[in-house]
C-alpha cells in the first residue's frame with residue numbers, strides 16, 4: 220500500500236496540528252474516566268447463569284472451593300454470586316493467579332488487605348509450577364478441609380476441590396500445574412488465551428494420588444451486573460471478557476487514562492512517541508502510522524479513496540503490549556488497597 224499518498228500526508232499534518240493544540244491547551248490528565256455509552260458493558264451471556272446452577276448442584280460432592288482471580292485486579296471484578304451461592308457454605312481459598320504480571324512491591328499490601336478481611340489467599344504463577352504459591356496450595360487446602368465439617372463426605376478418603384472464577388483467570392492452567400507437579404502428567408484441561416475455552420461443565424480431574432485429590436474444572440462465570448464502568452473496563456483490560464463486544468478503542472482509552480493518572484509513561488518508549496497525551500485518537504493514530512497499519516476507505520462526501528490510520532488495530536496492539544507486560548508490571552487496583 221502506498222502510505223506516502225497525498226491523503227495520508229494530509230492526515231499526518233492534521234495530526235500534528237491536533238497535537239500542538241493539545242499541548243497548548245494543557246498537559247493535565249483526566250481524573251475520572253467516562254464512557255458515553257454505558258451499554259457497551261452489557262456482556263453477560265445467558266449460559267453463565269446455567270453454569271452457576273450446575274456448580275451449585277455439585278456442591279454436595281465438594282470439600283473445598285478454590286476461587287481463582289487475576290492478581291492484576293485482586294479487588295475488582297470477582298463475581299459476588301460465588302460468595303452467596305458457592306463458597307458461603309464450603310471452605311474457600313482465594314487464588315490470585317498471574318502474579319508474574321504484577322510488580323512484587325504490591326504483594327505485601329495485597330496480603331495485608333486480605334489478612335484484615337480474614338480471607339485466606341495464595342498468589343500463584345501457573346506458568347511456573349515450582350512457584351511458592353503452587354507449592355503451598357495443596358497442603359493449605361488439605362489443612363483447611365481437615366479442620367472443616369465434611370458432613371456427608373466424612374468417611375471418604377478422597378478430597379474434591381472445585382475451581383471457580385471469572386473466565387480466563389487461569390483455572391484450567393492451575394489444574395494442569397498442580398497435576399503436573401503431583402502426578403507428573405501433562406495437560407488435562409484445555410487452556411486458551413481467550414475467554415470461554417472451558418465449555419464442558421465440571422470435569423473431574425485427578426491431581427494428586429496421596430492424598431487422593433480430585434478437582435472440578437468449571438467454565439468461567441462473570442458477575443451478571445457490572446457494578447461500575449471502571450470494574451468492567453479493568454476486567455476487559457485483563458482480557459477476562461470478550462473485548463470485541465466492548466470495543467478495543469474504549470478499552471485502550473481506559474488504559475491510557477489509567478497510565479497517565481498513575482504517571483506511568485512507559486508507553487512513550489514502548490511506542491516511540493515524543494509527547495504524553497490523554498487523547499486516545501492521537502496516540503492510536505501515531506501507533507498505527509509507526510506500525511504501518513493503514514486502511515483504505517471511500518470518502519462518502521467526495522467518493523474518492525482515502526488512506527487512514529487503522530485505529531482499531533492500533534488499539535489491539537496497545538492492549539497486547541499491556542497483556543505481555545511491555546508497558547510495565549501493572550496492578551490496576553493499586554488505589555483500592
Ligand SMILES: Nc1nc2c(ncn2[C@@H]2O[C@H](COP(=O)(O)OP(=O)(O)O)[C@@H](O)[C@H]2O)c(=O)[nH]1
Pocket residue numbers: 316317318319320343344345346384385386387388389390391392393409410411412413414415416417439
Ligand atoms: N502470565 C500468566 N498467564 C497465565 C497464568 N495462568 C494462566 N495464564 C494464561 O491465561 C490464559 C487463560 O488460561 P486458562 O487456564 O484457559 O483460564 P480459564 O479460562 O480460567 O480456565 C491462557 O492464555 C494462559 O496461558 C499465569 O500465572 N501467568
Ligand SMILES: [Mg+2]
Pocket residue numbers: 390391392409410416417437438
Ligand atoms: Mg478453563
